[in-house]
Amino acid sequence: MVELIDGSENVSVHGIFNWILLLTIFSVIVVIGNYIGYKHPIADSLIGMAILSLITLVGVWMERELPLNISSIIYISVIGIALAFPSMPTSDAIIHYVSQIELLSIVTVFLAYVGIGMGKSWGEFKAMGPRAIIITVLVIASTYLGSAVVAHVILTLTGVSV
Amino acid sequence: MIWEWIFIPDNDGQVEHIYREKTDKRILKKNPWRDYRLHVTVLILVIIAELIGTIKIPITKDVAITIMPLIYTIVLGLVFYLAKPITWIQRKQARIAEGAMMLFIGVLIAKLAVSSGQSIHLIFEMGPALILQELGHLATILVLPIALLLGFKKEAVGMTNSIGREPNVAVVVDKYGFNSPESRGVFAIFIIGTVIGTIFISFLVTFSLSFLPLHPYAFAMASGVGSASMNAAAIGPTLAAFPGMETQIEAFAGFSNLLSFCVGIYIVIFIALPLTEKMYNWLEPKIGRESITAKKGDDE
Numbered sequence: 001m002v003e004l005i006d007g008s009e010n011v012s013v014h015g016i017f018n019w020i021l022l023l024t025i026f027s028v029i030v031v032i033g034n035y036i037g038y039k040h041p042i043a044d045s046l047i048g049m050a051i052l053s054l055i056t057l058v059g060v061w062m063e064r065e066l067p068l069n070i071s072s073i074i075y076i077s078v079i080g081i082a083l084a085f086p087s088m089p090t091s092d093a094i095i096h097y098v099s100q101i102e103l104l105s106i107v108t109v110f111l112a113y114v115g116i117g118m119g120k121s122w123g124e125f126k127a128m129g130p131r132a133i134i135i136t137v138l139v140i141a142s143t144y145l146g147s148a149v150v151a152h153v154i155l156t157l158t159g160v161s162v
Numbered sequence: 163m164i165w166e167w168i169f170i171p172d173n174d175g176q177v178e179h180i181y182r183e184k185t186d187k188r189i190l191k192k193n194p195w196r197d198y199r200l201h202v203t204v205l206i207l208v209i210i211a212e213l214i215g216t217i218k219i220p221i222t223k224d225v226a227i228t229i230m231p232l233i234y235t236i237v238l239g240l241v242f243y244l245a246k247p248i249t250w251i252q253r254k255q256a257r258i259a260e261g262a263m264m265l266f267i268g269v270l271i272a273k274l275a276v277s278s279g280q281s282i283h284l285i286f287e288m289g290p291a292l293i294l295q296e297l298g299h300l301a302t303i304l305v306l307p308i309a310l311l312l313g314f315k316k317e318a319v320g321m322t323n324s325i326g327r328e329p330n331v332a333v334v335v336d337k338y339g340f341n342s343p344e345s346r347g348v349f350a351i352f353i354i355g356t357v358i359g360t361i362f363i364s365f366l367v368t369f370s371l372s373f374l375p376l377h378p379y380a381f382a383m384a385s386g387v388g389s390a391s392m393n394a395a396a397i398g399p400t401l402a403a404f405p406g407m408e409t410q411i412e413a414f415a416g417f418s419n420l421l422s423f424c425v426g427i428y429i430v431i432f433i434a435l436p437l438t439e440k441m442y443n444w445l446e447p448k449i450g451r452e453s454i455t456a457k458k459g460d461d462e
Contacts, residue, residue, distance in 0.1 A: 026262070027269075029204055029208055030269075036213060051272075052269045052272040055268075055272040055275070071337065072268060073268075073333065077271055080275020080279060082279065086279075088279075091279070103270075103277075106266075106270050108211055108212065110328075112204040112235035113262055115242075116242060116243050117260035118349065120341075132350040133358070134308075139321065139324075139325060139326065140325060140366070140392070142301040142305055143387050144367070147299055148381055149301075150298035152376040152380035154294050154295065155289075155377045
């Protein structure tokens with residue numbers, strides 16, 4: 001079933017309204033999970049999620065509106081780092097409220113959507129089977145051993161003794 | 163020019179653009195928030211998951227299987243989609259969930275970015291080893307030829323560019339789109355890593371400590387692989403192996419994991435993914451096998 005809608009429409013007030021509503025729904029679910037799982041105060045967590053949602057909104061908006069082929073991830077990262085940079089006047093407040101949100105709280109809600117969205121690809125996942133398990137094991141082993149060896153070489157070169 | 167190489171790779175700009183339009187169609191024009199049953203279902207899944215909390219099943223003194231709430235929600239979400247009696251989570255909702263997910267990745271990235279800005283002085287204070295060992299994670303790319311020999315195609319790019327944890331999944335999905343082979347690859351690594359990663363790394367660390375003559379700090383730094391549960395699993399045997407150095411090992415392991423989450427994501431975006439793609443384009447014609455995943459044209 002092909003959707004007969006072209007992608008030429010610009011970001012409208014209506015579109016931004018939808019983004020804000022979605023981020024609000026997401027924020028409320030994260031804050032509830034954050035409260036149940038980590039007992040962080042609800043009011044502060046809501047402000048934390050409002051900050052993160054606002055950063056996201058600006059980043060997503062910039063990706064679509066600015067004439068550069070830069071992913072929203074980069075915009076969002078730069079805004080987030082800049083706001084929390086120690087010498088910035090915003091940093092204390094940003095860090096206080098955002099630290100009320102556990103990364104794992106966000107991930108837990110995010111992965112519920114991923115799980116539902118993933119259902120469509122279930123057949124392909126099953127097809128991956130034992131080969132994917134072999135690759136996963138090798139990837140974990142190489143990432144661990146890779147950084148252990150590099151760390152060891154640099155420590156030896158810089159003369160850090162045991 | 164370096165910026166072109168980073169941001170405008172040969173063919174990917176177009177792919178990303180098409181994908182972005184698709185996401186916009188789904189979440190901008192379909193008023194996805196009106197599908198309240200999807201969001202209420204997610205809320206219920208999250209409440210169930212957080213109430214159960216983290217479960218640890220000890221196997222030996224150092225090894226325990228850790229099952230975290232995020233695993234319940236991803237599995238339950240999938241089960242809800244697949245279960246026949248649950249009629250309100252169907253293909254349409256899955257599509258909306260995908261579109262919404264693309265927006266929610268931003269929140270995840272924003273949280274990581276704030277942590278990066280906050281801990282930027284640690285990045286300067288810690289020795290060169292702590293930062294450079296992050297480049298050691300690029301060793302995953304060495305697995306790419308094996309993946310190709312096993313019959314993976316573009317999935318291999320998603321599988322071997324990194325350890326495939328949450329931030330890596332976010333980066334790959336953002337770059338290639340949810341339905342791309344690259345994303346299926348990184349999702350496969352993520353799911354398998356979530357289930358077996360913690361146990362596997364415990365044995366791997368125990369084995370490495372016994373057989374590799376490396377600096378104790380190197381083992382401590384290496385345990386920060388970018389996954390909190392895997393980090394915890396890796397520290398246990400390391401502490402046991404070097405009695406009297408607990409404080410240093412814990413400090414290095416903690417900082418290293420923080421770096422993996424803060425800096426690791428940029429290493430993946432700027433170095434690992436472009437490098438993996440180049441390796442793929444070079445090796446695939448040489449050693450690529452018949453694709454093992456059948457093409458399915460059911461994206462729309």
